[in-house]
Amino acid sequence: MKPARDKIPTPTVRRLSLYLREIESLLAQNRLTVSSKQLGDRLSLTDAQVRKDLAYFGQFGHPGIGYRVPELVEELRKILGTDRPWNGCIVGAGNIGRALLPYNRFQRKGFHIVAIFDGDPKVVGTDVEGHKVRPMSDLPGLVAERDIKLAIIAVPAESAQSVADQLIDAGVVGILNFAPVRLDVHDKVSVGDVDLSVALEQLAFQASLGVTGSLDDRE
């Protein structure tokens, strides 16, 4: 029996995104098939690891052929939920928020950033990449109206919790948090943390020990 999807190990789920990224790049090169060995080599993983990870979700390989690239792309998108579009918003129109707004890889993944908000009256109303920055008071209405499910928080640490509370009340289901603070989401939504200082600090630590290769591979 397969485990429930929310019981699948997080490293496996994280690798699914990397598999999808690699086979999307193969698809763009019109490659039709790929073996677990070839897929593993591109990510410094063993073929056994690739097969084990994918086996959590079904039987995708074909004997003597390997994986069919277009089929595996479709299956992985379905598993990860990116076979349908997701609307998102950004809160915080500082450097990071502004840089993420036109990030075209979000678009390609089916993530559509449809609004950007800021709490600063001096920033509200200005134009960022064709989007007018909205006041926080517009948030509940727009989240409902545009069916916004995901939000990116790119505000200073001291405002992040209040922004998270407003987003949760408005009905988003997932938050990607760039503020350097742990959010309390009252067990209501998923949170992914991207603290760029922490990432650089972790890198400095590993580099000073002489640890080489990708830090993600160390579990």
Added chain:
Amino acid sequence: MKPARDKIPTPTVRRLSLYLREIESLLAQNRLTVSSKQLGDRLSLTDAQVRKDLAYFGQFGHPGIGYRVPELVEELRKILGTDRPWNGCIVGAGNIGRALLPYNRFQRKGFHIVAIFDGDPKVVGTDVEGHKVRPMSDLPGLVAERDIKLAIIAVPAESAQSVADQLIDAGVVGILNFAPVRLDVHDKVSVGDVDLSVALEQLAFQASLGVTGSLDDRE
């Protein structure tokens, strides 16, 4: 006997950065002491987990007092290697590279971004936040001259490997990679991957399953 530092579990090392972030914020509030329970509460961790993580590195608690905040800040900075400054550079003067250049939290951690490079002759020579964008041909000389140890790659996927090779040849020891591709660093440097599309995709997956809380807590 304590394990060698490069054998300490990665989740423990990652949490060290979170402990440091929290106690730096306590220090800014002039708090003098903190208990493992209080520190754990701020990060949704048990006090036992906090004590176990810190015990890998030494005996920092004082009976009846807990941890002395200024002392623990200093010790954690020493462990993580941020008690001394690190020079870094950014390769890629697109939206992400430009947003990271003035990121003041890097400065506060002792990371000084001293140069930004780009391969596009149309971008080279332009000004970004007071830095003139340098051509790639300046990279080896500047890395040596300015003692640049860490580099941030913010170029498209197709150029990232070539940029990584040039950085490694120039002598950097750590790379923070924003390009959506797995780098082959020939086991010579540490790599941290920040793929923002993958982060959003993972969030969408967990959110659609109704998994709540921080994804980092799931190991």
